[in-house]
Amino acid sequence: MEAKPLIFFGGAEGAGKTTCAAAAALRLSSSGLRTLVITSDSIPSLSRLFGTETGDGVREIGSNLRAIEMSRDTVLKRWKKKFGPFFYDVLSYLIDMKGLDGEAGRPFLDYIGSAPSLQEETMLDLIGDMAESRRV
Amino acid sequence: MDTTPSGETLSLFSVPKYMRKHLRAGPRVFEGIDRIGKQLLGMRSVGEVLDAWIAASERIDRLIRNDARIFLVSVRDSFSVKRALALAKAYQGHHIELDGIVINRTVRSAATTPPDLRKVQAEHLRELNELGKGVPMVTLKQISRKTRSEDSLKETGEELVKGLKL
Numbered sequence: 001m002e003a004k005p006l007i008f009f010g011g012a013e014g015a016g017k018t019t020c021a022a023a024a025a026l027r028l029s030s031s032g033l034r035t036l037v038i039t040s041d042s043i044p045s046l047s048r049l050f051g052t053e054t055g056d057g058v059r060e061i062g063s064n065l066r067a068i069e070m071s072r073d074t075v076l077k078r079w080k081k082k083f084g085p086f087f088y089d090v091l092s093y094l095i096d097m098k099g100l101d102g103e104a105g106r107p108f109l110d111y112i113g114s115a116p117s118l119q120e121e122t123m124l125d126l127i128g129d130m131a132e133s134r135r136v
Numbered sequence: 137m138d139t140t141p142s143g144e145t146l147s148l149f150s151v152p153k154y155m156r157k158h159l160r161a162g163p164r165v166f167e168g169i170d171r172i173g174k175q176l177l178g179m180r181s182v183g184e185v186l187d188a189w190i191a192a193s194e195r196i197d198r199l200i201r202n203d204a205r206i207f208l209v210s211v212r213d214s215f216s217v218k219r220a221l222a223l224a225k226a227y228q229g230h231h232i233e234l235d236g237i238v239i240n241r242t243v244r245s246a247a248t249t250p251p252d253l254r255k256v257q258a259e260h261l262r263e264l265n266e267l268g269k270g271v272p273m274v275t276l277k278q279i280s281r282k283t284r285s286e287d288s289l290k291e292t293g294e295e296l297v298k299g300l301k302l
Contacts, residue, residue, distance in 0.1 A: 010140025
């Protein structure tokens with residue numbers, strides 16, 4: 001049976017999720033597995049752990065090892081592009097969304113898209129895209 | 137990946153499906169909105185929007201259930217343990233199996249831990265051990281945050297890969 005390719009470390013802030021993800025990724029990559037480590041933590045720490053610059057895009061940080069450190073802004077942008085239209089189109093039947101955005105001074109989707117669950121959904125969707133396209 | 141979906145996120149995947157179901161409860165309104173959207177406003181119909189939304193949500197749900205292994209990490213403090221227990225309960229509610237537990241002992245060294253706190257930590261350790269029954273569990277060696285290095289990261293990786301059968 002093929003091993004499940006995705007490994008998630010969850011828990012509270014400060015529990016050591018990023019350290020576990022980084023440590024497991026380092027070990028798995030050293031055994032020859034092509035590995036991508038992803039963080040969306042509000043306090044970016046992959047760069048510090050690996051002693052090299054990481055960022056929003058996929059970056060090579062070692063042999064067989066790549067990393068992505070997704071910022072909240074990038075996740076919000078992706079959500080607005082992928083999931084935002086679902087909310088916008090449904091709400092448009094009930095509300096003049098352009099009028100609302102103009103009045104509120106900030107796009108309404110910015111408020112919705114900043115919800116933690118929607119950000120998680122967006123990260124998972126990104127991983128789904130990568131798994132499907134075998135870009136990892 | 138240094139996060140797992142929360143219970144709220146898992147529930148979110150069902151929202152578009154429920155929205156569609158409840159739109160259908162008022163078929164005249166639904167069909168009316170659908171027709172106006174398509175023919176007069178040039179917008180996607182509500183039905184089309186919700187179908188696309190359902191498909192996107194179901195894809196993520198399948199990804200978690202079929203392609204992912206989920207491990208919970210906790211230190212021995214109240215907030216962290218409560219969060220781990222809440223996540224475990226949420227997965228159980230969504231019929232998603234937990235693949236393992238990591239107990240992180242990096243809070244502070246035993247020598248400098250006051251007795252009262254040590255007692256609380258012991259109770260949390262018991263809760264985490266209970267949670268980890270039947271699944272792989274790793275208790276990481278105590279590593280000071282100050283001395284964390286690539287070598288200690290490799291050592292931790294080794295413990296995780298062996299202990300969690302990654």
